[in-house]
Amino acid sequence: MNGGTKRTMRKREKIPTARIARISVLSALCVLGASIPFPSPVGTIAFDSMPGFFAAFSFSPVEGATVSLIGHLATAFVHGSPLGILHLPIALGMGVTGWTAGLARRRFGLIPGAAVAIIVNTLLFPLAMPVYGWGGALSLAPFLLVASVLNSIAAAFCSKAADSALRPTWKTSSKTIEHD
Numbered sequence: 001m002n003g004g005t006k007r008t009m010r011k012r013e014k015i016p017t018a019r020i021a022r023i024s025v026l027s028a029l030c031v032l033g034a035s036i037p038f039p040s041p042v043g044t045i046a047f048d049s050m051p052g053f054f055a056a057f058s059f060s061p062v063e064g065a066t067v068s069l070i071g072h073l074a075t076a077f078v079h080g081s082p083l084g085i086l087h088l089p090i091a092l093g094m095g096v097t098g099w100t101a102g103l104a105r106r107r108f109g110l111i112p113g114a115a116v117a118i119i120v121n122t123l124l125f126p127l128a129m130p131v132y133g134w135g136g137a138l139s140l141a142p143f144l145l146v147a148s149v150l151n152s153i154a155a156a157f158c159s160k161a162a163d164s165a166l167r168p169t170w171k172t173s174s175k176t177i178e179h180d
Contacts, residue, residue, distance in 0.1 A: 026051040030071030034078040040143035048075040053155030061102030068098030093124040114152040121148040
C-alpha cells in the first residue's frame, strides 16, 4: 500500500440481472399502460402506475420507485408532455409514491400499501398548479383519485396472484412445506 497506509477496498455491489430484467419489463408495461388513458383534462392520467405499484408491492420499495418514475416519464412522452418540464417533478413524485407504497406494504401489509399508493398519488395534483393554476390543479384531483384507486387495486390483485403463484405449498402427510 502507498506510504505504509492501508486502504480498504470495498466490493462493488452488483445489481442482480433478475432485478434489472424486472425493472425493464415492468417499465415496458408502463408504456403499454400509458396507452390506456383515463378521460381527464391533462390526458396523461392512465394505467401507467399499475406496474410501478406492483413492483412496490411484490418486490421492493426501490423497484417500485424506479418503475413508477420511469412509468410516468414514459406516459408523458407517449402523450406529448402536456405539462412540459413539470413532468420531471411529477415523475419524482411518482417515485416517492412507489417508494412509500412499497414501505407500507412491507411494514403493514398489502391493503395499507395500496391505500398509501392511492393517497400519495392523488396528493400529487398541486404539481400541475404552475400550468393550470389552483383551480385547474384542484380539478385534477378527482381524476387522479379514480386512476389511483384503479391502478392500486389492479396492482394489489396482481401482487396477490403473484405471491400465490410463486410461493406454492404442498401438503405431505401432516406437514405443510413452503418452498421459496
